[in-house]
Amino acid sequence: MSSGATKVEMRGITKRFPGLVANDGINLTLKEGEILALLGENGAGKSTLMNILFGLYQPDEGEILIGGKPTAIQGPKTAIRLGLGMVHQHFKLVQPFTVTENIILGLEPKQRLSIHYRKAEQQVAELSDRYGLRVDPKAKIQDISVGMQQRVEILKTLYRGADILIFDEPTAVLTPQEIQELIEIMRKLVAEGKSIILITHKLKEIMAIADRVTVIRRGKVIDSLNVSETNPDELAAKMVGRQVSFKRDKKPASPGQPVLIVDKIVAHAASGARVLDEVSLAVRSGEILGIAGVDGNGQ
Structure with missing residues (x-):
């Protein structure tokens, strides 16, 4: 210091x-x-x-x-x-x-x-x-x-x-x-x-x-x-303002059938640059899907 x-x-x-x-x-x-x-x-x-x-x-x-x-x-x-x-x-x-x-x-x-x-x-x-x-x-x-x-x-x-x-x-x-x-x-x-x-x-x-x-x-x-x-x-x-626990007890996930499917999505910015490049994902019932990325990566 x-x-x-x-x-x-x-x-x-x-x-x-x-x-x-x-x-x-x-x-x-x-x-x-x-x-x-x-x-x-x-x-x-x-x-x-x-x-x-x-x-x-x-x-x-x-x-x-x-x-x-x-x-x-x-x-x-x-x-x-x-x-x-x-x-x-x-x-x-x-x-x-x-x-x-x-x-x-x-x-x-x-x-x-x-x-x-x-x-x-x-x-x-x-x-x-x-x-x-x-x-x-x-x-x-x-x-x-x-x-x-x-x-x-x-x-x-x-x-x-x-x-x-x-x-x-x-x-x-x-x-x-x-x-x-x-x-x-x-x-x-x-x-x-x-x-x-x-x-x-x-x-x-x-x-x-x-x-x-x-x-x-x-x-x-x-x-x-x-x-x-x-x-x-x-x-x-x-x-x-309170005690925080950094440990989480999570049960194994048991998701169901897909409720949303995204298949090879492409998107372009106003400049013409491709901001989404054939992105595919599925969201299933009973789950939380995380989409991660730093700013500017299209999430």
Whole structure:
């Protein structure tokens, strides 16, 4: 765990929406060079709190300190100027553009009156190599994997000078191998002096990568703990407010006859890309059929 200087402090943050208190007097601290997990169920108020930190929402009460200084973050431009970067769960990339064009959008290096693409590609390549992101600066977004698109979002924040990175449910769209690669990227980022807030509800990932964890339930902070001094059972109980059993006694299934048959279904997106490629399945009476896949795989 980092014992560095305090990078971010949120004091008494309250945010109300009609009929809902999303954040209720929340205190949160991020230290230099640490990974802080923000843990809570869906709807607990995690993303709202980070949207306030990134300037997308304004708090109704409370204050934010960056580097010990009280700061009014009036919008994302202010946040970026203060060294904050946010990797959103749903990427904000222009599909027909190249990796470099997406990264430099709004900050294009100029050569006389034209954009200096060669210089930009070189800068992107250098950043990619430094942090082990392995992204091709010339590739088009529509031609690369979801995991690689996430790396482009990370590069966008680094290109803009971020040293505090907010990751919003970053593993929701990744395969197990990509999750492991993302964990390695996060380790490299903090080794280079970056600080990370990780929004998640996945206990396994918190235990694998985070230094500290702040648990939010129904808009309130329940506890903040060192990850080395807790365990998944304790975190789950704090997250949902009761003891949670991870063991399930299931009887062997005895399904009946098929009640739904899907045979070689093909579907195309508006772009013409094939999103379902001769998919077949059967659902039988008395069973629950799971359809698994990371975002963007057609499920």
